[in-house]
Amino acid sequence: MFSLQxxxxxxxxxAISGQVRQEDTSRANDLLEDVLGTAxxxxxxxxxxxxxxxxxxxxxxxxxRWQKRICRNGGQLILHSASPWLGQTLGRLKMGQIFGxxxxxxxxxxxxxxxxxx
Numbered sequence: 001m002f003s004l005q006x007x008x009x010x011x012x013x014x015a016i017s018g019q020v021r022q023e024d025t026s027r028a029n030d031l032l033e034d035v036l037g038t039a040x041x042x043x044x045x046x047x048x049x050x051x052x053x054x055x056x057x058x059x060x061x062x063x064x065r066w067q068k069r070i071c072r073n074g075g076q077l078i079l080h081s082a083s084p085w086l087g088q089t090l091g092r093l094k095m096g097q098i099f100g101x102x103x104x105x106x107x108x109x110x111x112x113x114x115x116x117x118x
Contacts, residue, residue, distance in 0.1 A: 017051030
């Protein structure tokens with residue numbers, strides 16, 4: 001479900017694949033923490049959504065809980081590479097007001113590196 005793409009100590013890039021639905025969310029917490037480690041929740045985490053096949057309202061709630069957890073610890077969660085259907089869903093839910101959202105990995109990295117430099 002999750003795979004670590006890269007981690008330079010400042011920004012961790014994680015890919016998600018499959019589905020995030022009600023029956024998957026508790027397992028997803030454990031799997032993401034296994035991939036990131038507990039210390040990573042205080043850093044910038046880029047979540048590649050290109051492999052996400054389905055997400056329900058529980059899955060969106062799961063994303064919001066991770067956003068809150070990461071931000072509470074001084075980090076930032078940036079979503080990127082969403083499929084057109086997921087991008088529309090995130091837009092309708094106004095998730096851009098909560099998450100950093102980028103079209104691709106390179107844009108997400110630029111967003112992460114520029115955050116906090118203002």
